Amino acid sequence: MTNSNQKGLAIITGASSGIGAIYADRLAAQGHPLLIVARRKDRLQQLATQLKKRYTVNVETLSLDLANPSDLLTLETKLKSDPVDILVNNAGSGGLGPLSSTTADKTEALVRLNIIAVTRLSQAALDGFRDRGKGTLINLGSIIAFWPSAAAAVYSGTKSYVVNFTRSIAMEFEGTDIRIQVVMPGPVRTEFFSSQGMSDSVFPDDYYITADELVDAALSGLEQGEIVTNPTMAEPKVWEDMENTRTTYFAAVSSGKVAPRYL
DSSP states (O other): OOOOSOOOEEEEESTTSHHHHHHHHHHHHTTOOEEEEESOHHHHHHHHHHHHHHSSSOEEEEEOOTTSHHHHHHHHHHHHHSOEEEEEEOOOOOOOSOGGGSOHHHHHHHHIIIIIIHHHHHHHHHHHHHHHTOEEEEEEOOGGGGSOOTTOHHHHHHHHHHHHHHHHHHHHTTTSSEEEEEEOOOSEESSTTGGGTOOGGGSOGGGOEEHHHHHHHHHHHHHTTOSEEOTTOSOHHHHHHHHHHHHHHHHHTOSSSOOGGGO
C-alpha cells in the first residue's frame, strides 16, 4: 500500500510493540512520516523497516528511556524544534502489585514515565501546536483511572492524573484547531501483563480486545471530536451518567458548610 498524500510528522512513544506499533501503522497509512520512540532499539528498527516497505513514508527511530531525564529532554527538544503534527503519548508502565512489593526507586520511575514524561512532552508539543495553530495530542489513559486497586495503587493514580490533565488542557484549547484526546483502554492483547511476569488470565478472555481494535476505535473517536474515548463502552449513556454524577458531586461539596454528620 502506498500513500502519496504525505502529511506532517507524527511522533509515537512506546512504539516498539502493541498499541504504539499499531498507532505507527495507522498513521503511516494516513501518509504521516513517523518518529517512533521506545527503549528497544532492535524492535524499533524492525518496525521501521516494515512500515517503510508497506507505505511510502519516512520512518525515523529513537531509542530512549523516557523515565530518564536526559532521554526525556532529547525528545522534548525534538518536539520544540521540529514541526510536529501529532504526538501519541503511549509509553507507560504498569508496575502492578501491592506497594509493599516494590521499591521507592521503582515507584518513582513509574511516576516519571506515566506522569512527568506525559506532562513535559504534552507541553512541548502544545507549544509547537499553538505557534502553528493546529496539531493533535493523544494521551493514553486507562479504565483503571476510575477503579482504585490494591494491586495497582501507583498505576491507577498515574492514569487518573493523565485523564484529568488531558481533559483540563482540552478545555484550555477549546475552540481552536488543536485536537486533544485521552483514550481509555481496558484489557488489550499486548505484552502489558507478560512484561511484568503476569498472565493475561488476570481477566476473562472475553474482556480483551486487540490492539488493532483499540487503535481503530480510538482514531474513529478522534475524528468524531471526542475528548474522552472509551473504545469498549457500547452505551454512551454510561459515560453521560458518570459526568452528571460528577457535576452533582461538585455541587454537593460546594455548600460552604460542614456536613451535619461531622458536627
